[in-house]
Amino acid sequence: MTALTSALYYIVIGAVFIYIFIYAYDFFYGEKPEKQIKKIHKHFRKETIKKIDTLEVEPRKYTLYQVTLENGFKKVKLKPGYKVVNIVAKKETKKKQKKGTV
Known part of the structure; x- marks a missing residue:
């Protein structure tokens, strides 16, 4: 009995x-x-x-992936531990130019 339990x-x-x-x-x-x-x-x-x-x-x-969907594509980054992070494209901001006297 003791052999079975051990x-x-x-x-x-x-x-x-x-x-x-x-x-x-997997982690290392x-x-x-x-x-x-x-x-x-x-x-x-x-x-x-x-x-x-x-x-x-x-x-x-x-690891960076590009996923092609029906309505476009998205970039996804997977970090260790299988954490999914959506990559969002940066918006271009237009700089306002100052009006000056020249």
């Missing part, structure tokens, strides 16, 4: 350590592209995705 104990503790090791590996060595694509599909679940292109990869920092 075997179950080692299996449970081993499973916890394996899960922590997989999570730490970058995420898998398949999981990133899944996360993008989950983020845009209400819209129809036509194509996903990888623009820039910076390991352990971010």
Whole structure:
């Protein structure tokens, strides 16, 4: 009986350590592209995705994707931990020129 309980104990503790090791590996060595694509599909679940292109990869920092939708395209940055950040284009501001006497 004690051998059975100790075997179950080692299996449970081993499973916890394996899960922590997989999570730490993803965090320190970058995420898998398949999981990133899944996360993008989950983020845009209400819209129809036509194509996903990888623009820039910076390991352990971010991955930049361009997602082509039915009504246009959006740029998305995925950070470690599969955090999705929408990239918004900057608006160009017109500088007002002062009227001066020349």
